[in-house]
Amino acid sequence: MDVPADLLKATIRAVAERIVAHAEELTTLDQAIGDGDHGINLRRGFGAVLAELDATAAKPLPEALRAVGTTLVMKVGGASGPLYGTLFLALGKELPAAPTRADAARALAAAIAAVQVRGKSEPGQKTMLDVLAPVQRALAEADGPLGAALRQAADQAAEATVPMQATRGRASFLGPRSIGHMDPGARSSALIVAAVTEALEGAA
Numbered sequence: 001m002d003v004p005a006d007l008l009k010a011t012i013r014a015v016a017e018r019i020v021a022h023a024e025e026l027t028t029l030d031q032a033i034g035d036g037d038h039g040i041n042l043r044r045g046f047g048a049v050l051a052e053l054d055a056t057a058a059k060p061l062p063e064a065l066r067a068v069g070t071t072l073v074m075k076v077g078g079a080s081g082p083l084y085g086t087l088f089l090a091l092g093k094e095l096p097a098a099p100t101r102a103d104a105a106r107a108l109a110a111a112i113a114a115v116q117v118r119g120k121s122e123p124g125q126k127t128m129l130d131v132l133a134p135v136q137r138a139l140a141e142a143d144g145p146l147g148a149a150l151r152q153a154a155d156q157a158a159e160a161t162v163p164m165q166a167t168r169g170r171a172s173f174l175g176p177r178s179i180g181h182m183d184p185g186a187r188s189s190a191l192i193v194a195a196v197t198e199a200l201e202g203a204a
Helices: 005-021 022-035 039-050 055-056 061-077 082-092 101-119 129-141 148-162 168-176 182-203
Strands: none
Touching: 005 022, 005 039, 005 055, 005 061, 005 182, 022 082, 022 101, 022 168, 039 055, 039 082, 039 182, 055 061, 055 182, 061 148, 082 101, 082 182, 101 129, 129 148, 129 182, 148 182
């Protein structure tokens, strides 16, 4: 059975509203080690996602994810637009209309690989990948309830970026001064993981 439209709509809304609600926090994080526009840019992009929500949620899951990705690429400035756009576009390409847990783990792995290519980065460089990769491992390995496990993996991974020195992205220009700050992309990724898992739990 395909993902019901109401569940798809609720999940996309949860993600977009979570990012919009935390835009100031994300901007503050980015002011410490980046251009200071991560939250501003994501708020613009996910605000556009909300504006198109009814039309997007009427599509099958793969098409809906690709629509979200396209909106983010078009509306979000800076590096985060292409990277998050690539993530959602790749998920839309890889996921079937009615995914299993195994499908989700495989699709997320493929999406992470696409982000790595787009950003010319890899886990360990203080980027969003440092949250996405541990979440993918937790998704692939967990054999019980997923929500809490994925949120814990995401939150712990975001915290783990604090002592890292950035070697990719704008923060890498700061060298050792990037140490001691959470990566804003890692934080926004953790927020998205939390929003998705809570929306799915709420529908269960």
